[in-house]
Amino acid sequence: MLLRLLLLLILIPIKSYALIEVDITRGNLNPLPVAVSPLSIDKKSNEGFKKNIKIENLGSEISKVVENNLRQSGLFNPLDKNAFLQKPDIANLKPRFEDWNLIKAQALITGKVSFTDEKLRVEFRLWDVLAGKEMMALAFTTVPSNWRRVGHIITDKVYERLTGEKGYFDTRIIYVSEEGPKTKRIKKLAIMDQDGFNNKFLTLGNELVLTPRFSPTNQMVTYLSYFKNLPRVYLLDIETGLQEVVGDFPGMTFAPRFSPDGNKIIMSFAKDGNSDIYTMDLENRIVERVTDHPSIDTSPSYSPDGKYICFNSDRSGYQQIYVMKSNGKNVKRISFGKGLYGTPVWSPRGDLIAFTKLHKGKFYIGVMRTDGTGERLLTENYYQEAPSWSPNGRVLIFYRETKTNSKGEGFSAKLWSIDLTGYNEKQVKTVTDASDPSWSSLLSN
């Protein structure tokens, strides 16, 4: 605690160029009051969008995307639009800061959308209300159907300007959609925007699919499919729909992930009752064995620099987390707390490993440093597992299951997210039950 305070004291003067600042290193109990003015739109553009994508008041719709993102982050408190005194078009030219100050807004977002040459042109500004100054102004052009992404990109820019860290809003989640009774569950791959919109199913549910994971390059996904009742790791191009088996293994391959450069798949291969970790290079198809141990070795995850791998092994007798060099040397156990540890995932920032812990019949999502010190449990529940990091390493998404009662009812599987601080735990809405979420990297930078 003391250390963290000191860190803040040092950080604040350095970043003094930013007049308003949101501290994301602590649980934020006082989210920053922000006014998201509807982006203004002229009559002609409104008609244009109505014809082109059948949406009226596109400026207002985009601002709703931004508002929702900011609220979900837990760091911002978007104010009620009914209290706004200034009209969108005038606010975007020159805000009357006294008016915005009156409703206690500290930051203000204004902007304008227009329909030009069949394209959507957006400009937006971020204002510091107390200082009465413009903090940022940006404009960009895209195809109108991309309008939700525009809202996500604006949020990313605002988040970055106010927190000093990259955002995570222009991203997607790939997950497993679940339907039907527990004993005959139908599972499909599905993908959606980070805020739950634009949901799309990628498989039909004819075969069992599990654990999809995004490539850092965003076009590819690796997952486990029971196609023809042969559980194997597959590679799927989500743009083209093309897929292929990864490698030619005489048995089950599972628990796949990409290397940070996207060039390799790391996974487990099970043979004769023993699971070990292997990699396959996607260019030259060379397969390499990384672990060789009679215990179960699974759930491998690379460090962001590609030099290390954390994984799950029961070589001590029970499931624990280990770290080794990417060539399989220097294996070191890092989890020593009470209970069982699984699903280690290296943070994209490199400093932490997220995990699932089972202790005394409860499941926890937690984080520890990469040497195993500083274990911190973020959330406790009846059943939850499989955390996946937001690309900026600030938020974890995972899935949670509920108990079945004596009549066999009450079971559900849902996606949840939580801040690294342990605050802002939220259910992520999905059209069906859901599990095994994986967060993409930022679609635009």
Added chain:
Amino acid sequence: MKLSKILRNSFLVVLASLVLTACATKKVSNQTQGDVYTGKETIKYLASGVKDRVFFATNETVLTTASRETLRKQASWLRKNSKITIVLEGHADERGTREYNLALGERRANSAKDYLMTYGISSDRISVISYGKERPVDSGSTPLSWSKNRRSVTVKAN
């Protein structure tokens, strides 16, 4: 004294709940031994007297005495029916991480396979698949339900 009365009452409540929990544990142990399922529900038969499945303790892949007996019967049935090939389906309960459970299911099915092989069944006739925790037979969230789901099931493949 009022206080002592309250204390005595709460003591009685504690006692009553202790008795209740004791009953609850007993009921489960009728069908499990050391948390391995010993009941008859969900079991099917490959032939008369030849059970199709064996059960495991939590996080374990070791065969119990009863499991070995079941597998010996399966082996002698397979020796008599030499054209039959089988799939061993390994399963785990829902109280573990998905990926580890896939490995655990594979290990369970393989301990059944190894035992059948020591009783003269060729590995050519046996294939193995793990479903991890994906295909429970009992959807309940109780220790008894979980014990039925920790299993290796022998299924005729032809």
